[in-house]
Amino acid sequence: MASEPLSSPNSNLTWTAKKNTEFENALAIYDKESPERWHKIAMFIGGTSEEEVKRQYEILLEDIKNIESGKVPLPSYKPNGGSSRGDINNKEQRLKYLKLQ
DSSP: OTTSOBOOTTOOOOBOHHHHHHHHHHHHHSOTTSTTHHHHHHHHHOSOOHHHHHHHHHHHHHHHHHHHTTSSOOOOOOTTOSOOHHHHHHHHHHHHTOOOO
16 A cells, blocks of 8 residues: 555545655755745655646645544554554654744
8 A cells, every 4th residue: 555656536646655744854854945946845755847846745735624624533543453563753853843933
């Protein structure tokens, strides 16, 4: 499932899990104060345009809004569900420093 592409029904974009991770890392590096933010993020990811990056950002914000409003339930994870604690820490650390707005 992790290798399935991530996409929006209103978009022809297809984002792999790897591309999405690169996107999240780039958001953590280039915050809203970064000059030419969308261009830099697109270059960081590679193979994408500023417009695609902006659209993916809009999708992310909508997803967050839906999660926070309770429209999307959080998954229930099983203990030792196949992910090492190191992976979880890395993702938690990366998400902690995301500067979305």
